[in-house]
Amino acid sequence: MEKKEKIGVYVCHCGTNIAGVVNVGEVSTWAAENLKDQGVVVSRDYKFMCSSLGQELIQKDIKEYGLTRVVVAACSPHLHEATFRNACKGADLNPYLCELVSIREQASWVHTDKVAATEKSKALISGGVSRVVYNEPLEPLYVPIHPATLVVGGGISGIQAALEIADAGYRVYLVEREPSIGGHMAQFDKTFPTLDCSACILTPRMVQVGSHPNITLLTYSEIEKVEGYVGNFTVSIRKRARSVDEATCTGCGICWEKCPKKVVDNVFEAGMGNRKAIYVPFPQAVPKYPVIDRENCTFYIKGTCKACEKFCPTEAINFAQEDEIINVEVGNVILATGYDPFDARRITQYGYGRLANVFTSLEFERLSNAAGPTGGNIVLRDGKTVPKVVGIVHCVGSRDKNYNEYCSAICCMQSLKFAHLVHERTGAEIYNFYIDIRAPGKGYEEFYHRLLDEGTHFVRGKVAEISDAVRLPGEEGKLIIQVEDTLTGNQLRVPVDMAILSAGLEPRRDAKAVAKQFGISCSADGWLIERHPKLDPVATVTEGIYIAGCVQGPKDIPASVAQGAAAAARILGKIMQKEIALEPIRASIKEEQCSGCRICNNVCPFNAILFHEDKMVSEVNPALCQGCGTCVAACPAGAISGTGFSNQQILSQIEGLMLLNIKSHKETVPA
Amino acid sequence: MTEETKSFEPTIIGFTCNWCSYRAADMAGTARMKYAPNVRLIRLMCSGRLDPTFVFKAFASGADAVLISGCHPGDCHYISQNYKALRRFHLMKRVLTQLGIEPGRLKLLWASAAEGAIFASEITKFVEEVRALGPLNWPQPGEQVSTPIMEEVTA
Ligand SMILES: Cc1cc2nc3c(=O)[nH]c(=O)nc-3n(C[C@H](O)[C@H](O)[C@H](O)COP(=O)(O)OP(=O)(O)OC[C@H]3O[C@@H](n4cnc5c(N)ncnc54)[C@H](O)[C@@H]3O)c2cc1C
Ligand code: SF4
Ligand code: SF4
Ligand code: FES
Numbered sequence: 062m063e064k065k066e067k068i069g070v071y072v073c074h075c076g077t078n079i080a081g082v083v084n085v086g087e088v089s090t091w092a093a094e095n096l097k098d099q100g101v102v103v104s105r106d107y108k109f110m111c112s113s114l115g116q117e118l119i120q121k122d123i124k125e126y127g128l129t130r131v132v133v134a135a136c137s138p139h140l141h142e143a144t145f146r147n148a149c150k151g152a153d154l155n156p157y158l159c160e161l162v163s164i165r166e167q168a169s170w171v172h173t174d175k176v177a178a179t180e181k182s183k184a185l186i187s188g189g190v191s192r193v194v195y196n197e198p199l200e201p202l203y204v205p206i207h208p209a210t211l212v213v214g215g216g217i218s219g220i221q222a223a224l225e226i227a228d229a230g231y232r233v234y235l236v237e238r239e240p241s242i243g244g245h246m247a248q249f250d251k252t253f254p255t256l257d258c259s260a261c262i263l264t265p266r267m268v269q270v271g272s273h274p275n276i277t278l279l280t281y282s283e284i285e286k287v288e289g290y291v292g293n294f295t296v297s298i299r300k301r302a303r304s305v306d307e308a309t310c311t312g313c314g315i316c317w318e319k320c321p322k323k324v325v326d327n328v329f330e331a332g333m334g335n336r337k338a339i340y341v342p343f344p345q346a347v348p349k350y351p352v353i354d355r356e357n358c359t360f361y362i363k364g365t366c367k368a369c370e371k372f373c374p375t376e377a378i379n380f381a382q383e384d385e386i387i388n389v390e391v392g393n394v395i396l397a398t399g400y401d402p403f404d405a406r407r408i409t410q411y412g413y414g415r416l417a418n419v420f421t422s423l424e425f426e427r428l429s430n431a432a433g434p435t436g437g438n439i440v441l442r443d444g445k446t447v448p449k450v451v452g453i454v455h456c457v458g459s460r461d462k463n464y465n466e467y468c469s470a471i472c473c474m475q476s477l478k479f480a481h482l483v484h485e486r487t488g489a490e491i492y493n494f495y496i497d498i499r500a501p502g503k504g505y506e507e508f509y510h511r512l513l514d515e516g517t518h519f520v521r522g523k524v525a526e527i528s529d530a531v532r533l534p535g536e537e538g539k540l541i542i543q544v545e546d547t548l549t550g551n552q553l554r555v556p557v558d559m560a561i562l563s564a565g566l567e568p569r570r571d572a573k574a575v576a577k578q579f580g581i582s583c584s585a586d587g588w589l590i591e592r593h594p595k596l597d598p599v600a601t602v603t604e605g606i607y608i609a610g611c612v613q614g615p616k617d618i619p620a621s622v623a624q625g626a627a628a629a630a631r632i633l634g635k636i637m638q639k640e641i642a643l644e645p646i647r648a649s650i651k652e653e654q655c656s657g658c659r660i661c662n663n664v665c666p667f668n669a670i671l672f673h674e675d676k677m678v679s680e681v682n683p684a685l686c687q688g689c690g691t692c693v694a695a696c697p698a699g700a701i702s703g704t705g706f707s708n709q710q711i712l713s714q715i716e717g718l719m720l721l722n723i724k725s726h727k728e729t730v731p732a
Numbered sequence: 733m734t735e736e737t738k739s740f741e742p743t744i745i746g747f748t749c750n751w752c753s754y755r756a757a758d759m760a761g762t763a764r765m766k767y768a769p770n771v772r773l774i775r776l777m778c779s780g781r782l783d784p785t786f787v788f789k790a791f792a793s794g795a796d797a798v799l800i801s802g803c804h805p806g807d808c809h810y811i812s813q814n815y816k817a818l819r820r821f822h823l824m825k826r827v828l829t830q831l832g833i834e835p836g837r838l839k840l841l842w843a844s845a846a847e848g849a850i851f852a853s854e855i856t857k858f859v860e861e862v863r864a865l866g867p868l869n870w871p872q873p874g875e876q877v878s879t880p881i882m883e884e885v886t887a
Pocket of ligand 1: 213471569609616617618
């Protein structure tokens with residue numbers, strides 16, 4: 062240490078979050094007395110360091126004591142590092158000369174032994190102080206933000222996000238896996254709690270997306286590869302062959318009328334109806350062009366047919382069409398890939414797949430849909446019998462340790478909606494089997510009361526079994542729902558004609574893979590993780606990647622729309638700043654020390670290190686370097702240094718951390 | 733001896749990457765999961781940054797054990813750098829053995845940002861393992877190094 066640094070240490074109480082376990086006063090005094098040699102000139106504790114008063118305290122000290130380094134012992138740097146760095150900047154101290162030490166997430170919240178937590182806090186601060194001495198003043202790297210945005214998933218969340226950004230005047234690439242946008246909402250007849258027709262509110266938005274000059278819509282497409290970082294992503298999109306030329310197809314529909322090959326539609330119709338081998342998923346599909354499902358098309362299987370080609374008036378059918386790879390440059394990304402319904406087959410005792418008249422919620426949506434396979438007639442699997450008694454089972458696969466522990470948030474309301482539709486269309490007697498009624502949205506409780514007034518029976522109890530085994534008179538030909546009514550304590554056997562399983566929501570089967578592609582993570586349940594559960598619900602830990610809608614967790618349409626708009630607003634804010642400050646954590650090679658061994662060249666995952674043949678030395682391209690530090694660790698000549706995480710910083714931090722041992726058997730010899 | 737081992741509190745230095753494992757620690761905190769207070773963490777950007785020197789420095793400074801943690805294989809924020817950490821880990825274990833330090837004092841833990849519970853329980857487990865090993869005692873000059881290590885050296 063040539064020049065002695067002047068260091069200020071600030072210990073936060075975080076209300077009682079830290080002070081309840083860690084003796085913050087003792088820690089602060091200890092630092093003042095014991096870290097003098099390391100350069101600590103002032104040490105304080107304060108109730109809320111991150112408050113404006115707390116920040117002013119630091120700023121005042123920087124001025125008065127001429128502090129050259131600051132260590133704040135508070136919460137995780139992922140929460141408030143930026144706050145305290147900015148505070149330092151406000152007092153003309155380079156922000157990177159401030160080090161945040163986490164004594165909340167790493168001490169007070171995870172330890173119960175107050176003495177040990179206090180001692181550990183001292184050690185962590187000592188580590189921070191030893192490290193900060195070697196921090197260097199840095200300037201953030203500014204990179205331009207590409208004004209285009211990629212939206213993955215064309216459900217209601219993705220649609221909302223795309224429209225917000227496009228309306229503001231910026232380009233959006235909307236990538237949807239299915240032949241049409243619309244997502245789950247397109248499958249519904251009515252939406253709770255207002256019972257407005259889903260198609261009526263959704264399809265105008267879909268049309269807007271399809272015709273918006275700022276939206277490039279890529280359906281039947283998937284993300285192939287993502288490269289780059291915030292502001293500058295390069296995305297490869299695989300546009301699967303539709304076998305239909307979009308430039309010439311008018312969407313007249315003759316092809317799917319003439320196509321002789323019927324296929325059970327397991328996606329849009331949830332297995333309840335058929336489509337052709339050449340098809341649009343539903344009449345209002347956007348875009349209007351059909352696709353040929355090559356797995357089922359007679360021509361692709363047997364080599365003959367081509368009926369669609371014969372009848373197409375514009376010669377739009379192209380059997381030889383191939384997948385296309387489209388590369389786009391975008392500055393930001395929104396993932397809005399939604400959910401999969403829980404597979405009710407997994408709960409074998411409910412009989413789905415075995416007992417004909419057990420339906421899933423999505424099947425019932427199609428059954429009750431005026432545009433669905435029965436024209437909206439609620440009938441049994443035979444296609445004609447109107448049920449007289451209907452049982453609706455809530456929480457299927459949700460709030461259940463054996464399946465998903467979380468609440469799927471929408472199943473109570475969807476069950477009430479089903480009950481209302483059955484009542485309205487059939488006049489049947491209805492039983493809702495619930496654990497708790499969860500109706501926390503606007504107008505939701507009122508909807509529940511409406512159902513009570515309609516005479517729907519509510520039985521509080523988790524259904525044990527649905528079977529067709531007759532035990533009592535009157536049960537013949539019925540499905541028996543076995544349940545304990547937990548309000549009366551009675552075991553009930555309720556005979557019904559139709560049972561509807563209100564299946565919960567699950568993360569998409571490929572959610573993990575998608576998350577990985579974009580460098581973000583999933584929770585243990587499999588939902589994509591937001592940056593902060595309360596304060597930053599649509600951003601993720603990876604700059605430039607946002608999430609919206611059910612991909613983040615179960616939610617209803619209003620919440621999905623709100624998140625789509627929120628993500629769009631966040632991105633518009635970024636686009637308008639035109640450039641973004643990146644953490645200046647980069648590697649650099651000292652030319653004089655480089656031996657030209659080229660070991661570093663191969664360890665870099667981003668090919669950021671190039672080799673100068675003439676000088677026989679390697680060099681880091683700072684625009685490509687992401688700062689992982691692997692080359693720093695790999696260089697046998699020690700010629701590479703990493704800003705923000707230099708060897709000196711870390712080695713010194715180790716010494717600092719070891720300054721005192723917890724109730725140790727041996728005396729530490731201060732290094 | 734048993735008495736002494738029982739009261740022995742190991743000090744462990746832990747290295748985490750910025751993206752998954754440090755966030756697992758954050759997650760353990762946010763969820764108020766409890767674990768042993770013996771580990772002191774150092775945040776690196778990636779487990780690939782882990783210079784073996786850091787590990788040896790930690791032992792030299794008096795740590796009884798060292799924990800290395802990063803994203804699960806395949807999940808590294810920088811594509812594949814944790815595989816490099818994995819290779820270095822095996823190498824370091826070998827070197828430690830040759831230096832006469834039990835390889836059980838070095839642990840590698842993969843933890844995703846969602847695995848706060850695993851992070852917490854693995855730390856508590858590791859602390860118990862190190863407690864059982866007892867304090868790290870460097871062989872004194874001239875002290876007989878145990879036989880298996882000799883075999884390893886001459887092999
Ligand atoms: C039976 C049922 C009834 C419901 N009824 C109501 C109701 O009445 N009122 C209400 O408010 N809410 C209701 N909901 C909830 C509602 O469905 C959701 O809130 C809403 O659909 C969420 O929209 P989303 O855009 O987030 O997801 P989704 O609707 O799931 O859309 C996601 C889109 O992304 C696409 N996609 C997925 N993965 C990829 C990929 N890797 N690449 C490209 N594209 C991809 C999908 O094809 C889909 O088009 C109901 C849910 C169910 C199950
Ligand atoms: S018949 Fe031709 S123009 Fe008409 S929808 Fe089919 S492909 Fe398009
Ligand atoms: S080739 Fe035949 S089976 Fe295939 S889509 Fe055209 S009409 Fe249908
Ligand atoms: S970023 Fe976590 S191991 Fe590389």
